Amino acid sequence: MPRPLSPGLQASDRIFHGTATVIGMSVLAITGAIGAFLGYQSIPTLHHYGLSFFTQSNWQPELNKIGIAAVLVGTVEVALIAMVVSFPLAIMFALFITDYAPKRIKSWLVSAVDLMAAVPSIIYGLWGFFLLQPHAIDLARWLSQHFGWFPLFHVDTDANAAVWQQSRYTSSAFIAGLAVSMMAIPLACAVMRAVFDQAPLGEREAAMALGGTRFGVARIVVLPFARGGIIGGTMLSLGRALGETAAVLIIISPAYLIKIRILEAGTQTISALIAGNFGNATKSQLSALLTAGFVLFVITLVVNTAAALFVRRSRSGASTEI
Amino acid sequence: MTTLHSVENRPALPQPRRRSPRKLRLFTADDWFSVIGAVVSSLALVEIGYEHMLDGSGTLGFLVCWYVVFLVLYGGIISLTNPRHIVLERLVTSTLYVAAAVVIVALGSTVIYTFAKGWTALVHSNFFTHDMSAVAPTAPLNEGGILHAIVGTVIEVGIAVAVSLPLGVGTAVYMSEVGGRGARPVRTVVEAMTALPEILAGLFVYVTLIVGFGLPKSGLAASAAMAVTMVPIIARASEVALRVVPAGLREASNALGASHWKTVRTVVLPTARAGLATAAILAIARGIGETAVVLITSGASSFLTFNPTENPMNSLPLFIYTAYVTGEPTAIARAFGAASVLLAMVLVLFVTTRILARSKAVTR
Numbered sequence: 001m002p003r004p005l006s007p008g009l010q011a012s013d014r015i016f017h018g019t020a021t022v023i024g025m026s027v028l029a030i031t032g033a034i035g036a037f038l039g040y041q042s043i044p045t046l047h048h049y050g051l052s053f054f055t056q057s058n059w060q061p062e063l064n065k066i067g068i069a070a071v072l073v074g075t076v077e078v079a080l081i082a083m084v085v086s087f088p089l090a091i092m093f094a095l096f097i098t099d100y101a102p103k104r105i106k107s108w109l110v111s112a113v114d115l116m117a118a119v120p121s122i123i124y125g126l127w128g129f130f131l132l133q134p135h136a137i138d139l140a141r142w143l144s145q146h147f148g149w150f151p152l153f154h155v156d157t158d159a160n161a162a163v164w165q166q167s168r169y170t171s172s173a174f175i176a177g178l179a180v181s182m183m184a185i186p187l188a189c190a191v192m193r194a195v196f197d198q199a200p201l202g203e204r205e206a207a208m209a210l211g212g213t214r215f216g217v218a219r220i221v222v223l224p225f226a227r228g229g230i231i232g233g234t235m236l237s238l239g240r241a242l243g244e245t246a247a248v249l250i251i252i253s254p255a256y257l258i259k260i261r262i263l264e265a266g267t268q269t270i271s272a273l274i275a276g277n278f279g280n281a282t283k284s285q286l287s288a289l290l291t292a293g294f295v296l297f298v299i300t301l302v303v304n305t306a307a308a309l310f311v312r313r314s315r316s317g318a319s320t321e322i
Numbered sequence: 323m324t325t326l327h328s329v330e331n332r333p334a335l336p337q338p339r340r341r342s343p344r345k346l347r348l349f350t351a352d353d354w355f356s357v358i359g360a361v362v363s364s365l366a367l368v369e370i371g372y373e374h375m376l377d378g379s380g381t382l383g384f385l386v387c388w389y390v391v392f393l394v395l396y397g398g399i400i401s402l403t404n405p406r407h408i409v410l411e412r413l414v415t416s417t418l419y420v421a422a423a424v425v426i427v428a429l430g431s432t433v434i435y436t437f438a439k440g441w442t443a444l445v446h447s448n449f450f451t452h453d454m455s456a457v458a459p460t461a462p463l464n465e466g467g468i469l470h471a472i473v474g475t476v477i478e479v480g481i482a483v484a485v486s487l488p489l490g491v492g493t494a495v496y497m498s499e500v501g502g503r504g505a506r507p508v509r510t511v512v513e514a515m516t517a518l519p520e521i522l523a524g525l526f527v528y529v530t531l532i533v534g535f536g537l538p539k540s541g542l543a544a545s546a547a548m549a550v551t552m553v554p555i556i557a558r559a560s561e562v563a564l565r566v567v568p569a570g571l572r573e574a575s576n577a578l579g580a581s582h583w584k585t586v587r588t589v590v591l592p593t594a595r596a597g598l599a600t601a602a603i604l605a606i607a608r609g610i611g612e613t614a615v616v617l618i619t620s621g622a623s624s625f626l627t628f629n630p631t632e633n634p635m636n637s638l639p640l641f642i643y644t645a646y647v648t649g650e651p652t653a654i655a656r657a658f659g660a661a662s663v664l665l666a667m668v669l670v671l672f673v674t675t676r677i678l679a680r681s682k683a684v685t686r
Contacts, residue, residue, distance in 0.1 A: 009582075016583035017500050024496030027489055027553060028508045031515040034526050034550065041529070092421035100418050109422070111676060116429045118604075118672050120611025122639050123661050126646065127432045130439070138380020182428060189425075213411035243519025246613035246639065250646060271521040275617055278528060286529055293522045304517035 035297070042291035045284075053291065057258050059273065061285045068270065068292050070256045074173060075269040075296065077262055078248060079241040081177025086184035086241075087234055093185070094192035099214055099222065110193065117186035125250035128179030133251070136178060137169040140263040144169075155264045171253040173267040179247045184237035191236060191311075195229025196222055232311030239303040243296060245271040270296040352403070357416075360396035367391055389420060436661050443659025455625035459645065459653040468660045470626040471641035475664075477630050478541045478620065478637055479609045482548035487602055489549075490556025497557070498564040499586050509561075515554040523550040524618035532619065539621030541630030544637070547615040552605040559604055563597025564590060596678045603675045607668050613639035638664040 009017065046053060049066060056067020097109045141164060144155040157168040199222045207217045223230070248269050254276060255266030270292050278289055368388045393413060401409045442463060443449050449467040457466030493512065497505050527547040531537045567590050575585040591598070621634030622644045638660050645657035 012584075013582045016586070020492060020496040020500045021502070021504060023489060023492030024500075024504060024508045027493045027557065028504070028511050031550075031554065032511050034518070034523070035511075035514070037526060037530070038522065089421055089425055092418050093425045096418040096422045100415060101422070112426060112429060114675075115669075115672055116425075118607045118611075118668050119429075119432060120613070120639060120664055120668065122611065122613045122642050123432060123436055123665055126642070126658065126661055127435060131431060131435050135380055135382045139382045139386075142380070142383045182432070185425060213407055215411045215414040216407065239517055243517075243521065245519070245521045246617075246643065249613075250643070271519055271614065274521050274525055275614055278525060278618055283533075286533065290525060290529060293519075293525055296519060297517070297522055300517040300519060301514055305514070308513065 038290055038294040038297055041287055042294045045287045045291040048284075049288075053288075057256055059256050059268075059277070061282070061288070066285075066288050068273075068295060070258045071268045071270050071273045071292065072295070073258050073260075074267040075242060075271075077173045077260070077267065078177045078180060078244075078252075078269055079238055081174055081262060082180035082184045082241040083234065083238055085178060086181035086188060086237060089181075090185045090188035090233070090237070091192055091230060094189045094196055095218055095222070097189075097193050098196040099218055113186045113189050113193070116182070117190065119182075120246075121183055121244060122246040122250065124179050124182045125247035127182075128175060128247060129251050132178060133170055133175050136175050137166055140169045140172065140174055144263050152260055153263055154261050156261070168265055169263060171251060171265045173252070173262045176248045176251045176267070176269075177262075179251055180241045180244045183244060183247070184241045187240055188233040188237040191233030192226065192230055195226040195233075199225045228310050228312075232307040235303050235307035235310065239300045239307065242300050242303065243271055244269075245275055248272045249275050353400075353412075356396065356399045360392055360399055364388055364392035364395050367395075393417070433665065436658060436665050439655070439658035440660075440662030443655050444662055449656075449659055453624065453626040457624070459648045459650045459656075461652065463652060463655060466656075468638070468641055468656065468663065470623065471636045471638045471660060472663065473626060473628065474541060474620070474623075474635040474637040475610060475639075475667075477628065478544045478548065478616070478635065479606060481542065481545035481630060482552055482609050483602065483606055485545070486549040486552040486556055486605065490553045490601070490605070491560050491598060493553070493557040494560035494564055495586060495591075498561050499582075499590060512554045512557045516558060518551065518554075519614075520551050520612050521614035521618070523547045524615040526550065527615075528618045538632055539619060539634050540632060541620055541627075541635035541637075544616045544620035544635065545630065547619050548609045548612060551612065551615065552609055555605045555608060556601050559601030560594075560598050563594040563601060566597070567593045599678050600675050603671050603678075607671045610664065610667055610671075611639060613643055616640040617643060638667075 045066075049056070053067050054072070055069050056065060057070035058065045058067060059071070060066070093109075093113070097106060097113075101109055140155070143153045147153040148155065155168055157165045203221045203225075204217055207221050212220065249272045252268065252272060253266050254268045254272070256268055257266070259267070274289050274293055278286065281289060365388060368384065368391050372384055372387055393416070396416065397409055397413055400412055404412075446464050446467075448464060450472070451469055452465070452467035453470035454466045454468075455470075493508065497509050497512075524547045527543055527550070531543050531546065532539060537543060571589050571593060572585055575589045580588070616637045616639055620637060620640060622640050623634040623636050627633045627635055641660045642657045642664070645653040645660070648654075
């Protein structure tokens with residue numbers, strides 16, 4: 001009988017493998033337990049309120065009226081505004097870094113993106129409230145003056161009044177979305193830049209040799225190659241924007257109405273709802289908040305998983321880390 | 323043969339003068355003038371039109387209009403002398419420069435504005451050496467300070483890192499070095515949990531530890547919630563760092579007869595050191611700035627405490643938020659002072675990461 005080729009594991013390796021497995025499994029157990037816990041806690045609430053939890057827009061626990069219709073709409077609104085602002089800026093900044101910027105400043109621009117991602121969200125909240133808002137309400141008023149016929153930009157006040165009501169335009173989903181976009185830009189931009197950089201050099205040079213302009217190269221080679229990374233990065237930043245708390249909490253004034261008038265004061269998001277109401281919540285109200293949180297978690301989970309799939313399945317995902 | 327000979331005997335020709343390669347993209351004086359002309363004329367046009375017709379809708383609107391008019395004028399000017407694809411290229415280039423400027427200005431204004439507004443509080447030395455016990459939010463800035471918040475942040479983040487760093491790196495080692503059947507579900511769950519909004523980590527700890535087990539609101543609860551959000555970040559970033567360790571190094575170590583543990587301990591982890599440090603610092607920077615978590619779990623105290631287990635403990639993000647909510651001008655000045663300190667901490671960590679990344683580039 002031949003000697004077994006594999007001598008088996010040494011004692012030290014057995015301990016090492018055992019420890020690593022225990023750590024991995026305990027992290028799996030802890031993090032999995034959190035997701036399971038959130039899901040489990042939302043059963044009584046969903047049982048009690050049923051479908052009305054998703055259609056009711058008020059959050060008045062004392063009247064037994066609890067629903068996330070309005071906050072869900074608000075969450076999506078703020079995140080979508082952030083996307084509308086951040087997507088073009090992120091993709092243009094990423095393309096600028098890889099294809100247009102002078103070589104000397106390229107590494108500085110990459111650092112700037114990383115720094116932007118590291119700034120705490122509450123600081124963006126202060127920035128949005130104190131520095132951006134006084135300017136943004138002018139833009140909001142201009143939009144409602146000229147495009148007020150469009151329900152999205154309508155504001156329930158006389159936009160043309162000589163002394164206009166500034167407070168009708170402050171603390172809106174629009175301004176919160178602008179602040180949140182500051183957190184979405186670096187996330188999306190970092191992924192896009194990494195993918196743009198991987199566009200095959202041979203194809204770039206071929207396009208240039210055929211007389212392509214820089215934009216021609218970007219349009220024919222870089223952008224099609226990076227499509228997966230662009231979609232993935234955008235969805236990753238969407239996941240972040242949906243869950244953002246501090247900046248939104250600072251800027252918005254809570255309003256539990258399903259409204260699409262994004263320029264008008266008052267909106268509410270799920271994370272701001274939790275932050276504002278957990279303190280004096282009874283046990284059943286906590287369960288309702290947890291359910292709202294679980295809905296948010298499911299949404300961000302779906303968005304992030306979709307982002308990962310897009311990046312992995314596209315041509316650009318071959319060696320991309322996000 | 324003859325040709326070679328003749329070449330050698332030929333009198334030396336003057337060397338071509340050109341030292342650097344020919345520039346691929348020429349930007350002639352004509353091009354410069356068309357850019358500058360378009361900028362100036364669009365500014366003048368918007369200045370007149372905007373003030374008189376659009377009733378002055380603020381600085382942002384002005385800049386937007388200026389940019390739109392510039393694009394139209396610039397496109398018009400260069401299309402006089404250039405073919406269409408050049409016009410498109412120029413317009414795209416100018417758009418990209420403007421987009422980059424917008425992002426840089428937004429980031430720069432955030433940093434500069436925070437420090438500028440925080441300056442009134444930062445110049446008082448008591449701001450760094452006192453806490454806010456028995457100091458009203460309306461008290462002048464030469465009373466009270468944020469020492470308790472700084473200490474609280476350091477303790478909370480310190481505990482969170484001490485817990486989550488071994489767990490995160492251990493998980494990464496398990497996923498990329500040990501492997502096995504469990505690696506896939508662990509990776510899936512870790513990736514899923516990076517999607518967990520921080521407020522939910524806070525709410526989870528609030529419901530289980532504080533409501534469920536009756537623990538007081540404390541720094542420890544905040545650390546636990548922070549660790550929940552930090553472990554997936556560290557695990558994911560560390561796994562990336564471990565995966566870029568060249569396989570040849572592992573094979574060389576194995577070929578020399580080292581055990582698996584020895585290989586990981588003396589070859590893989592030291593090689594990935596810079597990447598692991600970056601992962602840790604990323605997680606610390608994230609933890610320092612987490613507002614939602616501390617808002618729910620730690621409770622805002624106004625006094626200095628070093629005990630994370632019993633008392634409420636303040637921290638910088640929480641101090642900023644609670645000071646902001648009062649709406650008092652002096653409290654808001656303090657909030658900006660605390661925001662400057664927070665930002666300075668993040669900047670220091672950020673520069674450290676850069677230096678680590680650079681040393682990695684040198685050694686590799």
